[in-house]
Structure formats: C-alpha cells, structure tokens
Amino acid sequence: MISSDVIRGYNDTIILYLLLEKESYGYEISKRIKELSDEKYIIKETTLYSAFNRLLKKGFIQSFHKEQTFGKKRTYYKITEAGLLYYKEKCREWELTKEVINRFIKE
Amino acid sequence: MxxxxxxxxxxxxxxxxxxxxRHLRDELLANMEEKYHELxxxxxxxxxxxxxVISEFGNIDEIIEEFGVSLEEDRVTNPLxxxxxxxxxxxxxxxxxxxIGIGVTLCILGAAMLVLLLGVIENGYNEISSETGTYLGLIVLLLFVAIAVGLFIYAGMKLEKYKFISFEGDFDLSMDLKNKVRAKKDAFQSTYMIVMIVGVILIIFSPIVLFTMMAFNENTANFGVCIMLVLxxxxxxxxxxFGNVYAAYEKLLRGKSKRTNEREExxxxxxxxxxxxxLVVIIFLISGLVYDQWHINWIVFPVTGLLFAxxxxxxxxxVRKD
Incomplete structure (x- = not known):
C-alpha cells in the first residue's frame, strides 16, 4: 500500500489519465485506480473529490450529469484541452522527477 | 448501510x-453505496x-481545505x-x-346548538319557554366549551415535550432525514392544497346557505345560521x-435563523x-343575556374570525419584511 502523502502530487495525473481513456464518475475512477495499481493504491473518497474540485476550478476537467442505467443521476467528468496539456506537462515532470530521485536510490 | x-x-x-x-454529500454517498453493494x-x-467503505472515506479536513468552506461560526451544536x-x-x-381542531369545532358547534334551540322554540315547538331554552342552549354551549378547553390543555401538554422543535428550534436534522421529511412534505402538499381550497369554499359558501334559506322563508334564519356555523x-x-400537520413539516425543515422572527410573530x-x-365570548354572552340579542349576536364570531385572520x-x- 502506498501512503497518500507520497503520491499526493500525482493524484491529478492519475485522474486525468483515466479520464483520457473515457469520461467517468467518482466510484468508477476509484475502482480503476485500485485495479490498475493491483490494489497497491486505494484513493480515499475525500482525496478524489478534492482533486475533482481542484481540476474543475483550473478548467482541466468538466462535469456533467448523466442518468445511469438504473435511473440514478451521477456526476460525470471529462477532460478538457487544457487538461490534456497539463497532463502532458505532468508526464514530463514525472520523467524528470523519476530520473533525479533514482540517482539517490540504492537497491 | x-x-x-x-x-x-x-x-x-x-x-x-x-x-x-449537499451535492457533494450525495455524490459521496452514491459512491459509498455502490462500493458497499459490490463488497x-x-x-x-x-x-x-x-x-x-468507512476506512476508505478519508479525511473530511481535505474537503474543508480544498473547497475552502468556512465552518459555520458561532455554531451551537444542536442535537441531531x-x-x-x-x-x-x-x-x-x-x-x-x-x-385542537375538535375543540375549536366544539366551540362553534356549541354556539350553533344554542341558535338551533332558539330557532326550534321560536318556531312554535314551545313546550319549553324561550327562557328555559336559552339557558339550556347556554348550558350546552358552556359544556362544549369546557370540553374544548380540556382538549386544548391536553393537546398543549402533549406538545410541551416538543417545544424545542416548535418554538426554540434547537435541533438539527441529518441530510438524509431532511430529505425524507422533505419527500413526505411534498407528498402531503397536494392534499394540503386541496383541503385548504375546500375549507375556503366552505367558508365562502356558508353565508350563501343562510341567505338562500332566508330568501325562501324568514323563519328559517336560525336554522340557516346553524347550518352556516356547522359548515x-x-x-x-x-x-x-391540516395546517398543524403542514406547519410541523415546515418547522422541521426550516433553518434556525429564519425561525427567530417567526417565534416573535x-x-x-x-x-x-x-x-x-x-373577549368575544364575553361579548356574545352579555349581548345575549343582558340585551337579549341572540338572534344577531352570533355575528361576532365570523366577524372576529375575519378580523383576526x-x-x-x-x-x-x-414582520417578515424587516
């Protein structure tokens, strides 16, 4: 299990990556994170929705309502142009971070 | 769950x-519900x-920070x-x-009984003198009023326990419960509207009955008044x-701030x-007993009712405008 402190700066990246795949809603995204990380990272509800709020405010994602198959209204999110640019920037940032941190890591 | x-x-x-x-809370609940069912x-x-589900909820402080919500100041933590x-x-x-409804109805019916009795006597069924009739009617009226007062006191005592809801408003509802109460109120709304309309129609209709009866036969005035009072x-x-039931829903749903004005009101x-x-009852009794105006003095009730409304x-x- 990864501690939420370590991964904090990359929650936004993770969410944007999943929204690049397809538009989605809260629970589906947290489930995908759990699956793709082989259950090594489980995002907390509050963390997820703080991130949504932050990304919405910066205009990186948009929200809209969608009826689900069984009639429940859900808030869905989709990525914007600006969100895509930000995601690419974060990817480059990670490459750099990884490279730098790796120099200080001894097996 | x-x-x-x-x-x-x-x-x-x-x-x-x-x-x-509220929206955020509903979203979180929907997610948690889905997670719970899958588990x-x-x-x-x-x-x-x-x-x-609860362990994966996280920390509410994150929400407070990110959404920049200010915690409600001088928030007295009222019991949920x-x-x-x-x-x-x-x-x-x-x-x-x-x-209370039955009590008020009894008061009016008591007056109706008095008027009815006087009418019966006036119309010649005078085995009893009109004086005895008046006293008989008065006894019935006072008896009904006594029962009504008993009912008022009983109802008041029952409600005493819930003073903190009806008057002080020192309580909070969880959002879930609030939604439930709101749903109930919405379901009740149409019944309430229909009943209020029926009530208003009855009130408007009641003098028409009286006037129609009087137009046909002068002597039926007392019976007309009686039917009018029953209506x-x-x-x-x-x-x-129905007003009471509706007010109860409103009181449960209303915020405290709005309530202070209303309390005063x-x-x-x-x-x-x-x-x-x-005072009206005293006027009614004096004008009847002392000045013998029974045939007309019932009018103080509807007139007072209208003025009071x-x-x-x-x-x-x-008050609300301020």
Whole structure:
C-alpha cells in the first residue's frame, strides 16, 4: 500500500489519465485506480473529490450529469484541452522527477 | 448501510448546509453505496463491508481545505434528531392538531346548538319557554366549551415535550432525514392544497346557505345560521388539523435563523388570540343575556374570525419584511 502523502502530487495525473481513456464518475475512477495499481493504491473518497474540485476550478476537467442505467443521476467528468496539456506537462515532470530521485536510490 | 449514512452525515454535520456541500454529500454517498453493494456481492459480511467503505472515506479536513468552506461560526451544536424522534414529533402534532381542531369545532358547534334551540322554540315547538331554552342552549354551549378547553390543555401538554422543535428550534436534522421529511412534505402538499381550497369554499359558501334559506322563508334564519356555523366549523377543523400537520413539516425543515422572527410573530399572534377570543365570548354572552340579542349576536364570531385572520396575515407580512 502506498501512503497518500507520497503520491499526493500525482493524484491529478492519475485522474486525468483515466479520464483520457473515457469520461467517468467518482466510484468508477476509484475502482480503476485500485485495479490498475493491483490494489497497491486505494484513493480515499475525500482525496478524489478534492482533486475533482481542484481540476474543475483550473478548467482541466468538466462535469456533467448523466442518468445511469438504473435511473440514478451521477456526476460525470471529462477532460478538457487544457487538461490534456497539463497532463502532458505532468508526464514530463514525472520523467524528470523519476530520473533525479533514482540517482539517490540504492537497491 | 445506515451506519454508512450516519457516518457520512456526522462528517458533514459541521460543514455549512450549502447546495454545493449537499451535492457533494450525495455524490459521496452514491459512491459509498455502490462500493458497499459490490463488497457485499463478493461475499463480505455487513460489518466487513461497512468497515472497508468507512476506512476508505478519508479525511473530511481535505474537503474543508480544498473547497475552502468556512465552518459555520458561532455554531451551537444542536442535537441531531433521530428518525424515531421526528416520527414521534409528526405523530404528536397530528394528534394534538386533531384535538385542537375538535375543540375549536366544539366551540362553534356549541354556539350553533344554542341558535338551533332558539330557532326550534321560536318556531312554535314551545313546550319549553324561550327562557328555559336559552339557558339550556347556554348550558350546552358552556359544556362544549369546557370540553374544548380540556382538549386544548391536553393537546398543549402533549406538545410541551416538543417545544424545542416548535418554538426554540434547537435541533438539527441529518441530510438524509431532511430529505425524507422533505419527500413526505411534498407528498402531503397536494392534499394540503386541496383541503385548504375546500375549507375556503366552505367558508365562502356558508353565508350563501343562510341567505338562500332566508330568501325562501324568514323563519328559517336560525336554522340557516346553524347550518352556516356547522359548515364554518368543518372548515375550521380542516384548517387547524391540516395546517398543524403542514406547519410541523415546515418547522422541521426550516433553518434556525429564519425561525427567530417567526417565534416573535407566533408569540404576538398567540397573545392577541388569547385576549380576543374570550373577549368575544364575553361579548356574545352579555349581548345575549343582558340585551337579549341572540338572534344577531352570533355575528361576532365570523366577524372576529375575519378580523383576526386579517390581523395575523398583515402582521406576518409586516414582520417578515424587516
């Protein structure tokens, strides 16, 4: 299990990556994170929705309502142009971070 | 599942009840619900499922920071009402509304009985003298009023326990419960509207009955008045009973800030009512007993009723404007 402190700066990246795949809603995204990380990272509800709020405010994602198959209204999110640019920037940032941190890591 | 709802509501209890927060709470609940059901499906026990869902909720401080919500200042932590308490409150107001309604109806019916008795005597069934008839009618009226007062006191005592809801407003509802109450109120709304319309129609219709009867036969005036009063009493019962039930929903849903004005308003109107109505009864009795004006003095009741309705309506509007 990864501690939420370590991964904090990359929650936004993770969410944007999943929204690049397809538009989605809260629970589906947290489930995908759990699956793709082989259950090594489980995002907390509050963390997820703080991130949504932050990304919405910066205009990186948009929200809209969608009826689900069984009639429940859900808030869905989709990525914007600006969100895509930000995601690419974060990817480059990670490459750099990884490279730098790796120099200080001894097996 | 209830544990999860309670947990979530407790987490949100200290946050402002804004539309944004309500929406967020509903979203979180939907997610947690879905997670809970999936866990149950893969064979987790109730406790395990609830435990996992709650452990993965996170920290509400994150929400407070990110959404920049300010915690409500000078927030007195009022006790959260439980669903059972809300049910009991609604039941009690319903019952006491019925008692108060019956009481008011009895007062009007008592007057109707008096008028009816006088009418019977006037129309020649005079085995009893009109004086005896008057006293008989008065006894019936006073008996009915006595029963009514008993009912008022009984209903008042029943409601005493819920003073903190009806008058002080020192309580909070969880969002879930608020939604439930709101749904109930919405379901009740159409019944309430129809009943109020029926009541108003009865009131408007009642003098028409009197005038029609008098147009055909002068001597039926007393019976006309009697029917009119019966119609009025039915309408008043409807107003009191359904009005009480509706007010109970409103009181549960209303925020505290709005309530202070209303409390003042309730108190003033209540004080005026407690002076006016006994005064009217005294006027009614004196004008009847001393000046023998029984044939016309019943008019003080509908007139006072109208004036009082005008007063309380106008007063409410004036107070609320400030």
């Amino acid at each position: 209830n544990t999860i709802i309670n947990y979530l509501d407790n987490m949100f209890a200290s946050l402002p009840k804004s539309a944004e927060m 149950k499906q893969v064979g987790k026990t109730e406790n395990e499922a609830v435990g996992i 009402l439980t669903e059972v308490e809300v049910e009991e409150y609604l039941n009690t107001t319903r019952k006491s509304g019925r008692w 009025v009493s039915i309408a008043v019962y409807l107003f009191v009973y 309730d108190r003033v109107i209540g004080a005026v009512a407690s002076i006016i109505w006994p 005008m007063f309380s309506g106008a007063y409410s509007i004036l």
